[in-house]
Amino acid sequence: MEYRNIVLLKEGKVAVLTISRPKALNALNSETLKELDLAIDEIAKDDEIYAVILTGEGKAFVAGADITEMKDLDVMSGRKFGILGNKVFRKLETLEKPIIAAVNGFALGGGCELSMACDIRIASSKAKFGQPEVGLGITPGFGGTQRLTRLVGLGMAKELIYTAKIIGAEEALRIGLVNKVFEPENLLAEAKVLANTIAAQAPIAVSFCKAAINKGIQIDIDTALSYESELFGECFSTEDQKNGMIAFVQKTEKCFMNK
Structure with missing residues (x-):
């Protein structure tokens, strides 16, 4: 617009x-x-x-x-x-x-x-x-x-x-x-x-990091760590995690898809 x-x-x-x-x-x-x-x-x-x-x-x-x-x-x-x-x-x-x-x-x-x-x-x-x-x-x-x-x-x-x-x-x-x-x-x-x-990094992982940091500074450490663990686990449902880790192991170029 x-x-x-x-x-x-x-x-x-x-x-x-x-x-x-x-x-x-x-x-x-x-x-x-x-x-x-x-x-x-x-x-x-x-x-x-x-x-x-x-x-x-x-x-x-x-x-x-x-x-x-x-x-x-x-x-x-x-x-x-x-x-x-x-x-x-x-x-x-x-x-x-x-x-x-x-x-x-x-x-x-x-x-x-x-x-x-x-x-x-x-x-x-x-x-x-x-x-x-x-x-x-x-x-x-x-x-x-x-x-x-x-x-x-x-x-x-x-x-x-x-x-x-x-x-x-x-x-x-x-x-x-x-x-x-x-x-x-x-x-x-x-x-x-x-x-x-x-x-150039995995966009979902970056957005999760932003969420964890921003929320974490406003709550107690134990709740913040629990929230971090939830987001960490969610990363394993993404194509970015699969592509990033396969590329690391196989030493090939990373390709992040924002999914």
């Missing part, structure tokens, strides 16, 4: 999803969030897509939620806007296919929250991260209080959120918010290398 605020392209087994509102620094308004919701559904239904790259057009990843829309909200409409953002980001987070955020510039507020809903974050050396909402008289509304804490720890999350501090890519790397930092001109190419490396 056609989108006004995003661009969705396929390159082999990898989808590249770009937030495209460069004049607004890719700020997230309601229309963009709804288009992102539709794009996630489109990606989920496409069995030929094994991995996703999410990035922004121009000098920003996403500079935040759109303040020009938010400034006139009241309590009820503000809550609805927050619910919309959280619903879309949670759908992104629980998408069975792995998602790499290629953070090319500003990732502030809703942009930082969007990156944290992805599985892996890599950043341009010029990227900036932060949850500066308290400086605008609001809290993070799209999951920032929850995901930042899970990624960088309680104390660091509270410091960043309470102070509205904006940090650079190297500091984000140091605290564990991003996995790697690259020069701007190399970022997308490196994201594609990573995405294609993931896409």
